Amino acid sequence: MKRKLILDDGTVFIGEGFGANEETIGEVVFNTSMTGYQEILSDPSYCGQLVTLTYPLVGNYGINRDDFESITPAIKAFIVREEADFASNWRNESTLDELLKVKGIPGLAEIDTRKLTRIIRKHGAMKGILCSAEMDTEEMLEKLHRTPLRRDQVEQVSTQTAYASPGRGFRVVLMDFGMKHGILRELNKRDCDVIVVPYDTSAEEIRRLQPDGIMLSNGPGDPKDVPQAIETIKSLLGEIPLFGICLGHQLFALACGGDSFKMKFGHRGGNHPVKDLKTGKVALTSQNHGYSVDEKSLAGTRIEVTHIAINDGTVEGLKHLDYPAFTVQYHPEASPGPEDSNYLFDDFMKLMEDEKRKELQHA
Numbered sequence: 001m002k003r004k005l006i007l008d009d010g011t012v013f014i015g016e017g018f019g020a021n022e023e024t025i026g027e028v029v030f031n032t033s034m035t036g037y038q039e040i041l042s043d044p045s046y047c048g049q050l051v052t053l054t055y056p057l058v059g060n061y062g063i064n065r066d067d068f069e070s071i072t073p074a075i076k077a078f079i080v081r082e083e084a085d086f087a088s089n090w091r092n093e094s095t096l097d098e099l100l101k102v103k104g105i106p107g108l109a110e111i112d113t114r115k116l117t118r119i120i121r122k123h124g125a126m127k128g129i130l131c132s133a134e135m136d137t138e139e140m141l142e143k144l145h146r147t148p149l150r151r152d153q154v155e156q157v158s159t160q161t162a163y164a165s166p167g168r169g170f171r172v173v174l175m176d177f178g179m180k181h182g183i184l185r186e187l188n189k190r191d192c193d194v195i196v197v198p199y200d201t202s203a204e205e206i207r208r209l210q211p212d213g214i215m216l217s218n219g220p221g222d223p224k225d226v227p228q229a230i231e232t233i234k235s236l237l238g239e240i241p242l243f244g245i246c247l248g249h250q251l252f253a254l255a256c257g258g259d260s261f262k263m264k265f266g267h268r269g270g271n272h273p274v275k276d277l278k279t280g281k282v283a284l285t286s287q288n289h290g291y292s293v294d295e296k297s298l299a300g301t302r303i304e305v306t307h308i309a310i311n312d313g314t315v316e317g318l319k320h321l322d323y324p325a326f327t328v329q330y331h332p333e334a335s336p337g338p339e340d341s342n343y344l345f346d347d348f349m350k351l352m353e354d355e356k357r358k359e360l361q362h363a
């Protein structure tokens with residue numbers, strides 16, 4: 001069945017439909033990872049987005065049990081050059097097409113994804129509609145123009161109720177803004193006693209759980225759309241050690257008096273070089289973000305930049321000057337991508353340990 005993608009600027013791509021037969025509207029973005037399509041399509045940070053992959057062959061190792069980053073993918077559509085209909089891998093349990101059908105997500109294949117990526121790079125991420133090729137382009141374009149993008153993505157993907165993932169180590173409250181399971185897995189690996197809480201859990205409720213540390217997860221959308229989380233972070237700052245990833249990093253910056261802005265086309269891929277300003281070392285990182293912390297806005301705050309992106313110089317890591325709190329814009333849990341930055345979870349363990357020791361000394 002033929003389907004077409006119409007961009008906000010009127011560009012039309014006609015290709016082969018796969019996955020669910022749905023019409024959908026969202027923001028069109030690209031990801032440059034060469035593998036890891038299962039993790040990408042199940043990353044809740046893509047809520048509301050139509051994602052195209054620059055790697056040309058997608059689906060060849062199928063879908064397995066282990067690599068989901070969420071149970072219900074929030075992605076709006078998956079756009080690829082060539083969809084492999086034969087999946088071959090010992091872990092394979094279904095094809096990409098079957099998964100997308102079950103989850104109600106439409107796919108589009110056989111389009112020039114290089115052209116699509118170049119348009120986004122040149123003009124920035126833009127809205128798009130994916131529909132049957134038979135639909136009238138003018139009518140669909142008009143519908144696209146009058147449909148605003150939703151701004152409640154975090155509410156859509158955050159857990160509704162708190163749940164525990166027990167361990168014998170540090171108690172960590174993990175604020176779920178659209179958490180990738182990889183983050184929970186990293187905490188579990190370190191035997192943390194994790195309690196995952198909804199995005200709008202109050203500071204008071206979090207205190208009652210008596211955590212040794214707070215983890216701020218990744219998540220979709222604009223950090224300014226979750227003001228209640230910013231207030232919660234403000235209130236807990238300095239009391240409890242804190243580690244934030246991606247949306248968590250942006251919310252931390254806003255809570256500390258900084259500002260964020262929407263990037264032209266963002267960073268999405270598995271090979272983004274990031275420089276640690278203290279050691280001068282460069283790590284390859286996994287990234288997925290469309291907003292960034294504005295470095296200039298940090299003057300006068302009590303946070304400092306610890307890491308920057310090599311490609312465009314944007315802020316990639318922050319640290320509080322007075323309190324035990326640090327954050328990164330990239331994904332130390334990888335899922336998918338390089339694991340160079342996995343040590344940051346160990347740094348978080350160390351931070352909690354140091355704070356505990358200080359508390360005992362003062363007791």
Ligand SMILES: NC(=O)CC[C@H](N)C(=O)O
Pocket residue numbers: 045217218219220221222223245246247248288289290291292
């Ligand atoms: N992966 C994330 O947490 C993304 C953060 C935010 N939604 C952005 O696009 O910048």
